[in-house]
Amino acid sequence: MALARHVTDFHGILLFRRDYAERDYLVKFFTQEFGKKMFLVRGAKKKGFKMTADILPFTVGSYVGDIADDGLSYIRTARETRQFQAIGTDIFKNAYATYVMSLVDIAFPDSQQLPDWYHKVHRALDLIDEGLNPAIVTNIIEIQLMPAFGVAPQLLGCAVCGRNDLPFDYSESYGGLLCQRHWAQDPRRLHLNQRTIYYLRQFSVLDLDRLHTIKVKPATEAALRQLMDEIYASQIGVHPRSKRFLDQMQSWAPRLAQNPTTDN
Known part of the structure; x- marks a missing residue:
């Protein structure tokens, strides 16, 4: 049975990220709309990955995601993000x-x-x-x-x-x-x-x-x-x-x- 999914905007605070496979990250967000969600970000470790800055620790912002009711969701793109600069340093x-x-x-x-x-x-x-x-x-x-x-x-x-x-x-x-x-x-x-x-x-x-x-x-x-x-x-x-x-x-x-x- 296929998991229910829908593509939508969401706002999120990055809670943590961890390595997943050779080129990917698992990134957990606390979202305003859906609570805590785990996202698979494919190709995130590849050189030139366009969302590198958007999935750094201590990032907050708005994204477009493929949201699953259960299991892994996926981030399609980042709209507007920022880092908590002082916390990060x-x-x-x-x-x-x-x-x-x-x-x-x-x-x-x-x-x-x-x-x-x-x-x-x-x-x-x-x-x-x-x-x-x-x-x-x-x-x-x-x-x-x-x-x-x-x-x-x-x-x-x-x-x-x-x-x-x-x-x-x-x-x-x-x-x-x-x-x-x-x-x-x-x-x-x-x-x-x-x-x-x-x-x-x-x-x-x-x-x-x-x-x-x-x-x-x-x-x-x-x-x-x-x-x-x-x-x-x-x-x-x-x-x-x-x-x-x-x-x-x-x-x-x-x-x-x-x-x-x-x-x-």
Whole structure:
């Protein structure tokens, strides 16, 4: 039985590409119209291939494709594309952006229409590319992605009584925030400071289109990273390879700051 196909325009963010056969690439796009799709690009490794620049990592744009309901689709031509230039040339931005795209690829099944998430990922990559703190942009995506992984912590109020006017802490056992009156019910609560709780709650509902600048103290940034690592490790169980590289890269930062490269 032949697969259903149709030729149409689509908008896509390139998630990754990999070698396929001697001359071809498999390229995975997060499309605005069809969700995540894998495309076979024939002859992409040949010298003079006309779409070489259109299928580079960290590319976004509009294309014409032969779209299959299931299985491999095909790209016929590129209409208008661009690269996230700073992400492509900055190892730190690159690592955060790759991790964001890895999480999105894991969180959703292929061929599920996700126009809101397409826009959100596009905006997140734009913000990282433009120079906003990539760690914070990544935190926002991580927090807002949690329901897609089946983890939807109670962040509006206390998971026990619903109050929202007392200091909070985060309880994995209760699946969200506990107000001060109920801290004793979970001796293993995470003992987060209130500034970290504030950003956790704000980031869970933040519209990235409204985000243009943000400053978070290094201690709070580190606490948010630790919190996300704890939730993703213990409750979600997702460990993309890109996150391991990101962790390694973060360990380089203090050494790079202490031993800056100088030109002679």
